[in-house]
Structures are given as C-alpha cells and as structure tokens.
Amino acid sequence: MTATTRRPSRSGIRGGEALSGYLFTAPMLLLLGLFLVVPVLMALWVSFSDWSGRGSPLSGDVHFVGLNNYSALLTGGGLAEQDFGTALKNNAWYVVLVVPLQTALSLFLAVLVNRQILKGRGFFRTAFYFPSVTSSVAITVLWLFLFNSTGAVNKLLSFIGVKGPNWFNDPDGIIHNFFGLFGVKTGPAVLTGNTALGVSWWDWLGGPSVAMTAFVLLAVFTTSGTFMLLFIAGLQSLGGDVTEAAMMDGANGWQRFWKVTLPQLRPTLFTVLTLGLIGCWQVFDQIYTGTKGGPGKTTLTPAFLSYQSAFNNQQWGQGAAIAFILFMIIVFFTLVQRWVLAERKVSKRRMRGYEIPPSGTPVAAPTQPGRDKEGQR
Amino acid sequence: MQRRTTRWLVVGALAAAGALTLSACGSGFSSGSSTSGTGGLTSSKKALTVLIGSSGDAETKAVNSAVADWTKSSGTKATVSVASDLNQQLAQGFSAGKPADVFYLSTDALAGYASNGSLLAYGDQLKNKSDFYPSLVKSFTFDGKFYCAPKDFSTLALEINTDMWKAAGLTDADIPKTWDDLATVAKKLTTPQHVGLGIGGEYARIAAFMTQAGGNLMNADSTKATANSDANIKALDYVKTLIADGSLKYAKDLGAGWGGEAFGKGLAAMTIEGNWITGAMTNDYPNVKYTIAELPTGPAGKGTMQFTNCWGIAADSPNQAAALKLVEKLTSSSDQLAFSKAFGPMPSIKSAAATWKKDNPLLVPFLKGADYAKGVPTAKGAADVVTDFNSKIESLATGDPKTILDATQKNLEALVK
Structure with a gap:
C-alpha cells in the first residue's frame, strides 16, 4: 500500500490504479455517506439545536443552542433528567445481567454441541440457533403471553408451589424485593436522600424490575444462539495439538477448558462481549412492542426514551442528545472491555509456577505444584 | 502516513458533498409553499390526503366512505391512509415539509405541533363552530386560538x-x-x-x-x-x-x-x-x-x-380551503352520527345529541357526562x-x-x- 502511494501517480502502467480504485468504491462511499454520515452529522446538529420537528433542521429558523439539550438531560433537575436517569438505571441493570449470562450460556452451549461424540449435533445446533432467526417482535409477543399473570410460566411455577409475579406489570426492583424478605422496605437515609440524575441511590441499587427481568430472560434466550455460533467457529479453529499436549501433562477436562481452551478463545470472547454490550445498550424493539417503558417506567431505556421524546413529544434536540450520550457510553464501555481483555505478559508471580526448578535443588521439586496452586488462589 | 490521512479526508468530503447533492434532489426540505386564497388559506387543485389512526376495519370503512362522498360532491380528490403509528407518521410528514393535509390529532399532541407552527388554527373559520361542546373547544384551544374541530368524543x-x-x-x-x-x-x-x-x-x-x-x-x-x-x-x-x-x-x-x-x-x-x-x-x-x-x-x-381527538389541518397543506370544507362535512351531524353507528364515539356537536340519544338509549349516561366532563x-x-x-x-x-x-x-x- 505505502509502496504504491509513494510512487508518482502518472508514471508507469499502474498509474490509473488509485483512480479506478476510488471509482469502484465510489458507489458504496456515496451510499454510506448518504445513509450514514449525513444523517449522523444532521442528528449531531439537531442535538445542539432547537429544531422543533417542522421543516428542515438546516433551515434558517433553527438556532444553535449550545449544550442546552445535554444539560437538560444531565443537570436539568426536571422530568427530562429524571427520565434519563431512570432509563440509564434500567439499561445498566439489563446490561449487567444480560451480557455475562448470554456469554456464559452461549459458551456452554457451544462446548456442548462441539463435542465429537454428541449424536445429532446438527439438530441441537439448529434448535439452539432458532430463537436468533425468529423476529424479535414475534418473540416479544410470545413472551408477553408466556409471562402473563395467568400464563404458562406462572402455571409451571405453581406446580412447585411458587406464586409467580405478574411479570410485565410488576415494577418492583428484584434487589428491593430481596431486601423486603428481611423486612427492609426503605433504604437508609444516605441512599434515599441523595440522588444521581434525579434518581435516588436507593433506586439505582434497586435492581431491574420484575418486568425488566423478563426482558433479560428474553434477551438471553434469543441472543445466546447467535453467540453460540461465534464460539463454535472459535472452537473449531483451535488446533487439537495444544489440548493433546495438556492431556499428556495430565490436565483434566476442567483444567483443559479453563487453562487451555478459554485463553485461546480470547478474540472470540472479545467479539461476543462487545457485540453483546452494544446490543444491550441499544435495546429498543422489545420495549417498543412489549411494554413501552412501563410498568412504572422500569423498562424505559435510553434508546426508547430517545424515540419517545423526539416522535411523541417533539423534543427532537433532546432525543438526538440522548442518542449521542448513548453512543459515548457504548464507546466508553467497549474501550474499558478492550483494556480488560488485552493480552498481557504473565506476571512474574504467576510465571513462577510454570518455571522449571533450577538444578541442584531436586528436593524442592515435588512441593512446587502445590505452591503453584496456592499462588493462584 | 500523513498523505494517506489527507486523502481519506478528501474522499470523505467528496462523499459527503455528493450525498448532500443527492439528498437535495429528494426535495422535501425547505420548500416554500405559496400562501394565497380565501381567508388566508392556501388553495390549489391538489388532491387531499387524510391520515387517520384507525381502531379497526369499521372505522376505516366509515371514514373512507365519508371522504369518498365528499370527493363526489366537491370534485376534489382525497385519499385516506391508515397510520400504523400516527404520531410517528405525523412527525415524519411535518419534518419533511409534506404532511398529510387532514389528520387525527390527539389532545396530547396539540401543544407540541401548535407551538412549532405545524398546525393551521382554523377553528374560528368553521361554519359550525358554535355547535361544538364548549369543553371540547377548550381542549383544542392553545394560546387563545381554537386550532381544530373536535371530531368526536367519549x-x-x-x-x-x-x-x-x-x-x-x-x-x-x-x-x-x-x-x-x-x-x-x-x-x-x-x-x-x-x-x-x-x-x-x-x-x-x-x-x-x-x-x-x-x-x-x-x-x-x-x-x-x-x-x-x-x-x-x-x-x-x-x-x-x-x-x-x-x-x-x-x-x-x-x-x-x-x-x-x-x-x-x-x-x-x-x-x-x-x-x-x-x-x-x-x-x-x-x-x-x-x-x-x-x-x-x-x-x-x-x-x-x-377524551377527544380533532381533525388537524397542516399549515404546510397546499389546499387548506378544501381541507376546511372536508372537515366541516366530516363534523356535520349526519357524518358524525354515521361514525358513531360504525365505531362508537359520540358526536362532538350539540345538534346531534337528540338523535344520538334516541338511537342509543342504553348509552345515554355517557352523553349525560358531557355536561360536567373535564x-x-x-x-x-x-x-x-x-x-x-x-x-x-x-x-x-x-x-x-x-x-x-x-x-x-x-x-x-x-x-x-
């Protein structure tokens, strides 16, 4: 690449290559520009303007209002800030539950269906993948029926003597409910008195509502199939030799999975976690078809709030501002994740366990594995 | 390295410029409408579009046939379309500068659209203005202006x-x-x-x-x-x-x-x-x-x-005069009684009350509420x-x-x- 660009463009037989390259990519660049870059830039402008939804946002009647829309959401003290805080709270709990659960489940399923001895692997792969290809609207509607107060899930629970909650209509936070079991109904004054984004700390710590928990289950159910596929692909690209070597060294199946297979899956794990994180922060269609933010605003998410404030309340600037704050949140968490999962040198302390003991101290050798285990705990 | 970055910038700028040119071809944005006609209303030969949020087939059919009758008598073409998400479709129409001419509008949405100038405040030009229940007129009055005719109520x-x-x-x-x-x-x-x-x-x-x-x-x-x-x-x-x-x-x-x-x-x-x-x-x-x-x-x-909705008319409509005529017909006693028969709501005008009570003796408690409803x-x-x-x-x-x-x-x- 650098070699060709350094060459003077007019000389030689390859002179027109760059031009034709641009020519070939031009349609795609234009399409991307038209449907991606321009709308994004316009939305960015709207988030800094007082556009009210009539006529073009680029017309002369629309004024630049600086950070007004952002400050209304972040420090306004009014309903807008409170709603945004609630939406962030709901979505944060959603992410905290869905991302680890779906990653663990999809990895588990992938390891299961990747086993050579499993009969009918094709069937299981299809079965596990099936929820992912079904439309999210259809699955949401199905979920509404399953989790109805008299629905199938509560029937099942009643067989084991549990009176199921009224899932999609129950605004109580599950952590609050847990504390409620011990008679703690209101939090300490430190938590209830102080607020962040218009929502008290006690409410931030309340956990997802029962309704949101049903959505968490829905997300895990639908997406784990997709990510299972990614993990299968990752697993199949691993060579058998490392695992075999580990077997020769006497590692059992559990150790092989945690110490040999999983570290090699790091790139796939990063992909799955990142895609999961992005998908979770953008959750919209389930909310739109399911609960529209209810009960008690406990399933309100930033994506849905953005839609609602723009299309229903004509607060286009705030709607766009929410979208950009959401974008920054996603970028931030992706970077954090990248940093956490980055390849690092094995620390000296850990490394010691793998080192060959220096010669001349054969007596210490047998104790080495034992110390190694302790060091890792 | 630097050379590559500048190149990408040039390519990006070209793409953005090209895209902007293309989007300009799509019209819609910044199209000025010519305001001329009777009583400050625009009028033209253009066909009307009516956007409704329907409760079901019965409502769609009833509105369709009422609008078709009007087309026959007035000679102005009008088409009814049913919105799957009325608020969203209205918002898209207003921002594109090509809204539906006549549409259902809820009391919630009135203030938002009235304050950004999307709506035509035509209430005072209605011939049957004094026939509407005063409390309904109040629901569609914003900043002292009577914006749109209540289409019915419950x-x-x-x-x-x-x-x-x-x-x-x-x-x-x-x-x-x-x-x-x-x-x-x-x-x-x-x-x-x-x-x-x-x-x-x-x-x-x-x-x-x-x-x-x-x-x-x-x-x-x-x-x-x-x-x-x-x-x-x-x-x-x-x-x-x-x-x-x-x-x-x-x-x-x-x-x-x-x-x-x-x-x-x-x-x-x-x-x-x-x-x-x-x-x-x-x-x-x-x-x-x-x-x-x-x-x-x-x-x-x-x-x-x-609870009530009104027939909104867009400020950007090229044919407001005809739209006003259509709304007058749709809020007339005969049309409202037909709507009521088809899908239930009560007529928003006092002159239709007696007939409605006679037709629906069991539902009289609802209409009695009109006297003291908020x-x-x-x-x-x-x-x-x-x-x-x-x-x-x-x-x-x-x-x-x-x-x-x-x-x-x-x-x-x-x-x-």
Whole structure:
C-alpha cells in the first residue's frame, strides 16, 4: 500500500490504479455517506439545536443552542433528567445481567454441541440457533403471553408451589424485593436522600424490575444462539495439538477448558462481549412492542426514551442528545472491555509456577505444584 | 502516513458533498409553499390526503366512505391512509415539509405541533363552530386560538355486570349515587372469583374521582398546575381505601390489559370505562350482560373525564380551503352520527345529541357526562408528566397520595413557567 502511494501517480502502467480504485468504491462511499454520515452529522446538529420537528433542521429558523439539550438531560433537575436517569438505571441493570449470562450460556452451549461424540449435533445446533432467526417482535409477543399473570410460566411455577409475579406489570426492583424478605422496605437515609440524575441511590441499587427481568430472560434466550455460533467457529479453529499436549501433562477436562481452551478463545470472547454490550445498550424493539417503558417506567431505556421524546413529544434536540450520550457510553464501555481483555505478559508471580526448578535443588521439586496452586488462589 | 490521512479526508468530503447533492434532489426540505386564497388559506387543485389512526376495519370503512362522498360532491380528490403509528407518521410528514393535509390529532399532541407552527388554527373559520361542546373547544384551544374541530368524543361511565349484581342481591335502587354507595356495592360485589371494581390504574380513569372531588391535575385552560390540591388528595385517599378494602383492583393486577378486558372476562363486577367498551363487549364478550350508569357524585358534585381527538389541518397543506370544507362535512351531524353507528364515539356537536340519544338509549349516561366532563391537561409536555404520574399511581396501594401529587405538581409547574 505505502509502496504504491509513494510512487508518482502518472508514471508507469499502474498509474490509473488509485483512480479506478476510488471509482469502484465510489458507489458504496456515496451510499454510506448518504445513509450514514449525513444523517449522523444532521442528528449531531439537531442535538445542539432547537429544531422543533417542522421543516428542515438546516433551515434558517433553527438556532444553535449550545449544550442546552445535554444539560437538560444531565443537570436539568426536571422530568427530562429524571427520565434519563431512570432509563440509564434500567439499561445498566439489563446490561449487567444480560451480557455475562448470554456469554456464559452461549459458551456452554457451544462446548456442548462441539463435542465429537454428541449424536445429532446438527439438530441441537439448529434448535439452539432458532430463537436468533425468529423476529424479535414475534418473540416479544410470545413472551408477553408466556409471562402473563395467568400464563404458562406462572402455571409451571405453581406446580412447585411458587406464586409467580405478574411479570410485565410488576415494577418492583428484584434487589428491593430481596431486601423486603428481611423486612427492609426503605433504604437508609444516605441512599434515599441523595440522588444521581434525579434518581435516588436507593433506586439505582434497586435492581431491574420484575418486568425488566423478563426482558433479560428474553434477551438471553434469543441472543445466546447467535453467540453460540461465534464460539463454535472459535472452537473449531483451535488446533487439537495444544489440548493433546495438556492431556499428556495430565490436565483434566476442567483444567483443559479453563487453562487451555478459554485463553485461546480470547478474540472470540472479545467479539461476543462487545457485540453483546452494544446490543444491550441499544435495546429498543422489545420495549417498543412489549411494554413501552412501563410498568412504572422500569423498562424505559435510553434508546426508547430517545424515540419517545423526539416522535411523541417533539423534543427532537433532546432525543438526538440522548442518542449521542448513548453512543459515548457504548464507546466508553467497549474501550474499558478492550483494556480488560488485552493480552498481557504473565506476571512474574504467576510465571513462577510454570518455571522449571533450577538444578541442584531436586528436593524442592515435588512441593512446587502445590505452591503453584496456592499462588493462584 | 500523513498523505494517506489527507486523502481519506478528501474522499470523505467528496462523499459527503455528493450525498448532500443527492439528498437535495429528494426535495422535501425547505420548500416554500405559496400562501394565497380565501381567508388566508392556501388553495390549489391538489388532491387531499387524510391520515387517520384507525381502531379497526369499521372505522376505516366509515371514514373512507365519508371522504369518498365528499370527493363526489366537491370534485376534489382525497385519499385516506391508515397510520400504523400516527404520531410517528405525523412527525415524519411535518419534518419533511409534506404532511398529510387532514389528520387525527390527539389532545396530547396539540401543544407540541401548535407551538412549532405545524398546525393551521382554523377553528374560528368553521361554519359550525358554535355547535361544538364548549369543553371540547377548550381542549383544542392553545394560546387563545381554537386550532381544530373536535371530531368526536367519549366520556367515562360506570359499567355493571348485571348477573353478578343480582347474585349479590342488589337491585336497581342500589346503583351507586355517592362515593359511600360505591364503596358499599363494590364491597358486596367482591367475591373470591371477582373483584367489585376493576379499573385501569392510570390517570385517565382515576382522574374521574379527582373531578368528582372538584380537582384535576391542571385548571381547565391548562395554564395552572393544581395537582396537589386538597380535592385531588381526597380523591386518591378514597381510591386508596377502596384498594385497601380489597374491593378495587387495577386491571393489570387482575391479569387484564385494561378495565374492559377485566370486566368482559368476569374478573371484575364493575368497571369505569368510556363508550369504546361497548364495541369490545359486542365483539369479544357477547355473552356478558351489563348495564351502564353515570359515575357517582363526589364531595364536589358530578364529574367524569372526556377524551377527544380533532381533525388537524397542516399549515404546510397546499389546499387548506378544501381541507376546511372536508372537515366541516366530516363534523356535520349526519357524518358524525354515521361514525358513531360504525365505531362508537359520540358526536362532538350539540345538534346531534337528540338523535344520538334516541338511537342509543342504553348509552345515554355517557352523553349525560358531557355536561360536567373535564379534559386531560394539554400544556406542552403534559403527556410526559401524566405518564410519570401513571407510573407512580401504580403503587398507590403502598404510596402516599400527597407525595405522589406533590411530585406531579412540581413537574407540571415546570411546564407552565
């Protein structure tokens, strides 16, 4: 690449290559520009303007209002800030539950269906993948029926003597409910008195509502199939030799999975976690078809709030501002994740366990594995 | 390296410029409409588009045939399209500068569209202006201007399951006249199988009690927040005692989507709903026998809520004169009576009342409510506050009415500042 660009463009037989390259990519660049870059830039402008939804946002009647829309959401003290805080709270709990659960489940399923001895692997792969290809609207509607107060899930629970909650209509936070079991109904004054984004700390710590928990289950159910596929692909690209070597060294199946297979899956794990994180922060269609933010605003998410404030309340600037704050949140968490999962040198302390003991101290050798285990705990 | 970056910048700029040129070809943006015609209205030969949010086939058919009649008599073409998400489609139309000419508009949306200039304030030019119920006209008045013609309306009344009523040993003389009566019969009607009164746990139902106590979230013009008034606290306290008695439950807690479903499924012996419930009962629960009564009188007299939509006309419409004519026809007595027959709502004009009462003797309690009904707050952003209020009132059973209303008061005051 650098070699060709350094060459003077007019000389030689390859002179027109760059031009034709641009020519070939031009349609795609234009399409991307038209449907991606321009709308994004316009939305960015709207988030800094007082556009009210009539006529073009680029017309002369629309004024630049600086950070007004952002400050209304972040420090306004009014309903807008409170709603945004609630939406962030709901979505944060959603992410905290869905991302680890779906990653663990999809990895588990992938390891299961990747086993050579499993009969009918094709069937299981299809079965596990099936929820992912079904439309999210259809699955949401199905979920509404399953989790109805008299629905199938509560029937099942009643067989084991549990009176199921009224899932999609129950605004109580599950952590609050847990504390409620011990008679703690209101939090300490430190938590209830102080607020962040218009929502008290006690409410931030309340956990997802029962309704949101049903959505968490829905997300895990639908997406784990997709990510299972990614993990299968990752697993199949691993060579058998490392695992075999580990077997020769006497590692059992559990150790092989945690110490040999999983570290090699790091790139796939990063992909799955990142895609999961992005998908979770953008959750919209389930909310739109399911609960529209209810009960008690406990399933309100930033994506849905953005839609609602723009299309229903004509607060286009705030709607766009929410979208950009959401974008920054996603970028931030992706970077954090990248940093956490980055390849690092094995620390000296850990490394010691793998080192060959220096010669001349054969007596210490047998104790080495034992110390190694302790060091890792 | 630097050379590459500049190249990418050039390519990006070219792509953006090209895309902008293309989007400019799409027209829509910044198209000036020529305003000329009678009474400041635009007029042209252009066909009209009518955008409606339909409740079902019956409504679509009725509007279609009324508009087709008008096309025949006026010679101006008009097409009806049914929106799957009315708010979204309206918003898209307004931002593109090519909105539907005539459309359904809810009281919530009025303030937003009126304040950004999307709507034509044509109310005062209507020939039948004085025929509309004054409280409905108030619902569609913003900043002192009567914006659009109420297309119809509904009020809340009390629906009673007659079989359960008789089973509890009650007679016609027991139909509740006061809050105490209501509490008594609701208790009598509560059995392990069903609750006495099952209503939607939202402002749009519970506010009926507020109006009976003499309150509402805002004053009639929606210019002043009155959420934490004593009347409202009294109303919520009353509802709370009914919940505590076990004789009132929200539809959601009964496993139903709304009051009508709880009532139709026999989960509640009484409910408070509007006249739309009659359609649901005939279609979904034809075997349930029921009767309709006016809501009981509260400490401050009679009270109920009214709900209405209007026929909005777009400020950007190229043919406002024809649109106004169409709306006059659609709000005429004959058309409104036909709509009422097809899908239930009550005519918004006084001159149609007598005929309507004769046609629907069982539904008279709904129309009687028109005399004392109050509307929902219409200040810009009020819909959000109501949603917030709804989310709090869901936990009224364990909440404190004063705290709930104080929070709502604060939010409403922020709107009218």
